[in-house]
Amino acid sequence: MIDKQVSDLESALAGIKDGASVMVGGFGAVGQPNALIEGLGDLGVRNLTVIANNAGFEAEIGLGKLIGKGVVGKIICSFPRGSSSFDRRYQNGEIELEVVPQGTLAERIRAAGAGIAAFYTPTAVGTKLAEGKETRLIAGKTHVLEYALSADVALIQAWHSDRWGNLTYRGSGRNFNPIMAMAARLTIAQVGTILPLGAIDPDDVITPGIFVDRVLCVPDGDPPLAGTAETANG
Amino acid sequence: MADQALKRYKPFTKAEMAALVASDIPEGWHVNLGIGLPTLVADHLPKDREIILHSENGILGMGPVSSRGNADPWIVNAGKQNVSLVPGASLFHHADSFAMIRGGHIDLCILGAFEIADNGDLANWTTSSDDRTPAVGGAMDLAAGAKNVWVMTAHVTKDGAPKLVGECQYPLTAKAAVTRIYSDLAVIDITERGFVVRTMVAGMSPQQLQDITGAPLHFPR
Numbered sequence: 001m002i003d004k005q006v007s008d009l010e011s012a013l014a015g016i017k018d019g020a021s022v023m024v025g026g027f028g029a030v031g032q033p034n035a036l037i038e039g040l041g042d043l044g045v046r047n048l049t050v051i052a053n054n055a056g057f058e059a060e061i062g063l064g065k066l067i068g069k070g071v072v073g074k075i076i077c078s079f080p081r082g083s084s085s086f087d088r089r090y091q092n093g094e095i096e097l098e099v100v101p102q103g104t105l106a107e108r109i110r111a112a113g114a115g116i117a118a119f120y121t122p123t124a125v126g127t128k129l130a131e132g133k134e135t136r137l138i139a140g141k142t143h144v145l146e147y148a149l150s151a152d153v154a155l156i157q158a159w160h161s162d163r164w165g166n167l168t169y170r171g172s173g174r175n176f177n178p179i180m181a182m183a184a185r186l187t188i189a190q191v192g193t194i195l196p197l198g199a200i201d202p203d204d205v206i207t208p209g210i211f212v213d214r215v216l217c218v219p220d221g222d223p224p225l226a227g228t229a230e231t232a233n234g
Numbered sequence: 235m236a237d238q239a240l241k242r243y244k245p246f247t248k249a250e251m252a253a254l255v256a257s258d259i260p261e262g263w264h265v266n267l268g269i270g271l272p273t274l275v276a277d278h279l280p281k282d283r284e285i286i287l288h289s290e291n292g293i294l295g296m297g298p299v300s301s302r303g304n305a306d307p308w309i310v311n312a313g314k315q316n317v318s319l320v321p322g323a324s325l326f327h328h329a330d331s332f333a334m335i336r337g338g339h340i341d342l343c344i345l346g347a348f349e350i351a352d353n354g355d356l357a358n359w360t361t362s363s364d365d366r367t368p369a370v371g372g373a374m375d376l377a378a379g380a381k382n383v384w385v386m387t388a389h390v391t392k393d394g395a396p397k398l399v400g401e402c403q404y405p406l407t408a409k410a411a412v413t414r415i416y417s418d419l420a421v422i423d424i425t426e427r428g429f430v431v432r433t434m435v436a437g438m439s440p441q442q443l444q445d446i447t448g449a450p451l452h453f454p455r
Contacts, residue, residue, distance in 0.1 A: 027291040027292075027310070027314075027328075028291075028310045028314035029310075029314075030307070030308055030309075030310050053328075055367075057314075078369070078370055078371050078372070079369045079370070079371040080367045080368075080369050081367050081369040086367070087367060090367055097367070097368075099368050099369065099370055100370075101370050101371075101372065101373075101374040101375050102290065102328070102332065102370070102371050102372040102375060103290075103328075103331075103332030103335055103336055103372060103374075103375030103379070104374075104375065106327075106328040106329045106331070106332050107329055107332060107333075107336075109329070110329035121336065122336070122378045122379065123336060123374050123375045123378045123379065124374045124378070124408075125378065125408075125409065126406055126408070126409035127374060127405065127406045127407065127408065127409075128405050128406075129370065129374065169325075170308045171306060171308030171309040171325065172289075172291050172292050172293055172308065172309050172310055172325065173308055174292050174325060174326065174327045174328075175291050175292055175327060175328050176327070176328050177327070178327045179327055179328060179329045206327075222307040222308065223307045223308065224307065225302075225305055225307050225316060226305075226307070226310050226314045226315055226316050227299075227313070227314065227315035227316065
């Protein structure tokens with residue numbers, strides 16, 4: 001019987017070693033697997049390479065807290081701004097940064113999961129993020145060569161799962177999670193609810209279980225409210 | 235800079251700029267609004283046109299920013315504010331979202347800028363004098379991929395230096411990308427001739443606008 005459910009953080013994260021590359025899903029607080037990130041920080045592993053859109057926001061939770069612990073040696077992301085724990089370590093030269101345009105980051109991850117070694121994209125042509133990279137004129141337009149980006153581990157968050165690892169998502173919580181699930185050699189999903197096999201309508205499955213190795217149920221409720229009309233400063 | 239007392243013109247307010255931009259967006263366009271000033275355009279879209287807003291974190295059919303009482307914590311925009319969805323909205327993952335952008339399916343993106351050159355070069359992601367962490371987000375993808383790239387910006391910096399220039403000094407976001415600029419003083423098209431002024435604030439002379447612009451302006455008759 002196939003059963004990808006694990007009962008605790010320890011078994012969810014078993015086998016992650018020093019120096020591992022770890023993809024972390026989420027955009028803002030939505031779709032960010034905070035319980036798994038917290039558990040990763042408690043493992044005692046060091047010198048991790050983290051691949052995520054941001055470098056965390058709050059210093060006390062999620063990626064910001066993980067970076068604050070000093071266990072991340074490098075981060076590959078599109079938008080590291082807004083993270084005090086990252087800023088401090090970056091300015092002290094304690095963490096390496098690779099900034100990648102957001103769409104190029106997504107496509108490099110997707111390509112890795114889809115068995116595409118590299119691709120040509122018009123994004124970043126003529127900018128310093130394309131410096132030193134191979135370019136090619138295709139159909140009259142210059143493109144830059146970008147390589148697929150895989151990882152040892154993906155930590156993702158989804159909404160519903162079953163024991164086969166089929167996943168659904170909620171709201172804008174999908175973001176990087178489905179493509180990271182495809183791109184890592186070990187994909188660990190934190191989900192709000194695990195349903196009996198067959199309870200998820202096949203029409204509703206976004207990530208088929210083939211891309212998922214372990215599922216941990218963390219009924220941790222809603223993400224914290226972000227800015228609203230009353231708090232917007234725009 | 236001309237002495238304030240000699241000015242007989244008043245810059246567009248942010249709301250007036252947003253309304254100007256919104257009135258120029260055609261029915262049926264799919265539009266991505268950048269963080270900051272461009273976000274205001276959403277409040278001024280003509281009620282009699284269906285214009286679909288895209289958010290790069292996986293939303294088509296984004297509605298207004300939520301009020302505190304009825305915010306859905308699971309739905310945020312690219313600026314990480316809780317937003318609503320309109321009837322007909324759809325949700326998708328990041329690779330699909332940027333396929334829409336890079337694949338030329340997004341009709342228009344509206345971005346802020348540090349500098350815009352009269353060949354359409356855009357610098358809006360980092361400045362050499364800026365010691366903050368360099369962060370690009372989706373700006374390079376949007377500038378390279380959207381069918382039309384419009385910029386909303388103050389005409390000059392806080393120090394009065396031109397932001398519309400002959401050549402960008404700051405690191406580029408994309409080359410030859412911008413086709414129209416909405417500044418707080420004028421609406422300017424970027425054509426093969428360079429900057430072509432479509433409209434200016436009332437009371438401003440062409441020479442006054444030229445004096446605070448870093449490249450030649452053309453005024454169609």
